[in-house]
Amino acid sequence: MSNPVSLRLAKELSEFAKNPDHQLFLHYDDSNIMNIKAMITGPPDTPYCLGQFEFSLQFPRxxxxxxxxxxxLTTNHGRTRFNPNIYSGGKVCLSILGTWRGNAGEQWSSAHGITSILLSIQSLMSDKPYCNEPGHDLEKDPAKLEPYNQKIRHETIRISICDRLEGFLGINQTLTFNGTTDTISSSSSTPSSPSTAAHSSNTLATPVGTPNYSGTPTLSLPVLAHIESLYASTVTANDEFCDLSKRLFLSYYDIYLHTVQTESALIKDGTAFYKAPFEYGSNKMDGTFNYASLMERLKVIKDAIEKETTDWIEQSGKWISSATRMSSNLKRQYEQIVEYYRESNTGGVDVELVDGNPFVWNFTLFGKPMSNYDGGMFKAQMVFHNTFPDIQPRVKFCTPMYHVHVTADGVPFYSVEKHDDVRSHIDAISRLILDDEYSTNPSTHVNLPAAKLLFGTKDERREYNRNARRCASRSTDYFE
Incomplete structure (x- = not known):
C-alpha cells in the first residue's frame, strides 16, 4: 500500500474510524481498499427514517x-427509485460526483472524500425529497409532497428493512418483476450459524458489522439475470453489514413498528402509490400500500433474530466441549475483568458467567448516587457467538430499564472503541446508565416516548426523571 491513492484512502479510513458516526458505516478489504461498501441509515424525521441503504464506492487510480x-445498491433489484437523485439503476446524482450539474463551487475537488460523499448522499434523504427534482425545488403543495413521502416511508420499511433482513435470516419472500411473481427462499444453511469474515476485511461502524448470510436466494431466471446484470461485482453473497443490520433492527424495531402503525391509520391497504411527474419508465417507485403485511413481517423478523440468540446459547455447549479458541479467549477476558473491577473498587459493576458458560455473561449495574438511577440495580445479559468479535454480542437488560438509549424491551444502543474487548462493551453500556448522560443525536433515541419527554418541555423533562427514578426504585424487586 505505497501508491498515493492507497495512502490517501488509508488516511481517510483511519480518520473515519477515529470519528465514528451512528448513521454511516463502511466495509473494506485490506487487499483492495479501492472498492468500499457503505451503509447509510436514513435520517430520523424523514420518510427514510432509519432505513438501511447500501452503496458501493469505486475509487479511480x-x-x-x-x-x-x-x-x-438498495434499489429493490433495480426496480425502485428511492429519490429523485437516487435512480432505480443505482445512479446517484450529485454535483460533487460529477453526475449532476451544479453551481460554482459544488463540483468535485480533492478536498472531498469518503465522509463528505456519504454526508452528501444522506442529505438527499430529506424530509421533502420531492423538492430534490429540478423545477420542483420550491414546491410547497402538501398534496404532492406528502403522497410522495408516504410511499417512500412504506418502501423504506418494505425494501430496506423487511426484504433485507428476511434475506439475511432465510425467511421466504415474494417478489414481483414485470408482472411475474417469484419466491425467494433460503437454501439449506442455518440462520444461527453465521459465516466468519475474512481477517483481512474491515467494517468501520458503530458497532462493527460482519458477514452472516443464512442461505443463497433461489430466483427464477429472468429475475436472477436482471439482478446479476445490475449488481455485477458490487454485491457479494455474504453481505458485510448483516450482523450490524440485525443489531440495528433490534434497536429500531419499536420505531419501525410505530411508523407502520401511524401510517396504517392514515392510508388504506391496497391504495396505489402516487406517481410523481418526474417518474418515468423503469425509473420510478410503483406499488400499493400493505401495512398489515409489513407489521407481520417485522414481528417475524424480530422473533427470528431473537431465536438466533437463543440458538447461540444452545450451541455454546459444543463450543465449550471442543475447547474452541474463543471459549478460552472469553474465559480469560472474564477472569481479567472480574479482577479489574475488584481492584478498581468502584462498586458500579458486578460480572458473572451464567452457569460458568463463557459465552453467556450477566452483569449488574448499580445506579450512581445522586443520579436518576440512585439505588437501582440493573441486570443485563450478554450472549456471544463463537466468531466474536466478527459477530458482535447481543445485549439485553433483564431488569426493566427506562432510558432514552434503551428500547422498551431492554436493548441498549451503544458504541465501543475496542470491538474485541468485552470490558469496552460493559463500560460503554454502564456509561449510559451510571453517567446519566444523553446524546442529542436522534438516531440514538431508541425509546420514542422517553425521548419525547426528555427533550420536551421542562415539565416533560421532570416526568422523564420521575420515570427513571421509579425504574430504579423498582429494580431491586427483581433481585429478591
Missing amino acids: DYPTDAPKVLA
Whole structure:
C-alpha cells in the first residue's frame, strides 16, 4: 500500500474510524481498499427514517483528482427509485460526483472524500425529497409532497428493512418483476450459524458489522439475470453489514413498528402509490400500500433474530466441549475483568458467567448516587457467538430499564472503541446508565416516548426523571 491513492484512502479510513458516526458505516478489504461498501441509515424525521441503504464506492487510480464512482445498491433489484437523485439503476446524482450539474463551487475537488460523499448522499434523504427534482425545488403543495413521502416511508420499511433482513435470516419472500411473481427462499444453511469474515476485511461502524448470510436466494431466471446484470461485482453473497443490520433492527424495531402503525391509520391497504411527474419508465417507485403485511413481517423478523440468540446459547455447549479458541479467549477476558473491577473498587459493576458458560455473561449495574438511577440495580445479559468479535454480542437488560438509549424491551444502543474487548462493551453500556448522560443525536433515541419527554418541555423533562427514578426504585424487586 505505497501508491498515493492507497495512502490517501488509508488516511481517510483511519480518520473515519477515529470519528465514528451512528448513521454511516463502511466495509473494506485490506487487499483492495479501492472498492468500499457503505451503509447509510436514513435520517430520523424523514420518510427514510432509519432505513438501511447500501452503496458501493469505486475509487479511480487518479483519486482524489477524480471522484469515485458511486452506485446505490438498495434499489429493490433495480426496480425502485428511492429519490429523485437516487435512480432505480443505482445512479446517484450529485454535483460533487460529477453526475449532476451544479453551481460554482459544488463540483468535485480533492478536498472531498469518503465522509463528505456519504454526508452528501444522506442529505438527499430529506424530509421533502420531492423538492430534490429540478423545477420542483420550491414546491410547497402538501398534496404532492406528502403522497410522495408516504410511499417512500412504506418502501423504506418494505425494501430496506423487511426484504433485507428476511434475506439475511432465510425467511421466504415474494417478489414481483414485470408482472411475474417469484419466491425467494433460503437454501439449506442455518440462520444461527453465521459465516466468519475474512481477517483481512474491515467494517468501520458503530458497532462493527460482519458477514452472516443464512442461505443463497433461489430466483427464477429472468429475475436472477436482471439482478446479476445490475449488481455485477458490487454485491457479494455474504453481505458485510448483516450482523450490524440485525443489531440495528433490534434497536429500531419499536420505531419501525410505530411508523407502520401511524401510517396504517392514515392510508388504506391496497391504495396505489402516487406517481410523481418526474417518474418515468423503469425509473420510478410503483406499488400499493400493505401495512398489515409489513407489521407481520417485522414481528417475524424480530422473533427470528431473537431465536438466533437463543440458538447461540444452545450451541455454546459444543463450543465449550471442543475447547474452541474463543471459549478460552472469553474465559480469560472474564477472569481479567472480574479482577479489574475488584481492584478498581468502584462498586458500579458486578460480572458473572451464567452457569460458568463463557459465552453467556450477566452483569449488574448499580445506579450512581445522586443520579436518576440512585439505588437501582440493573441486570443485563450478554450472549456471544463463537466468531466474536466478527459477530458482535447481543445485549439485553433483564431488569426493566427506562432510558432514552434503551428500547422498551431492554436493548441498549451503544458504541465501543475496542470491538474485541468485552470490558469496552460493559463500560460503554454502564456509561449510559451510571453517567446519566444523553446524546442529542436522534438516531440514538431508541425509546420514542422517553425521548419525547426528555427533550420536551421542562415539565416533560421532570416526568422523564420521575420515570427513571421509579425504574430504579423498582429494580431491586427483581433481585429478591
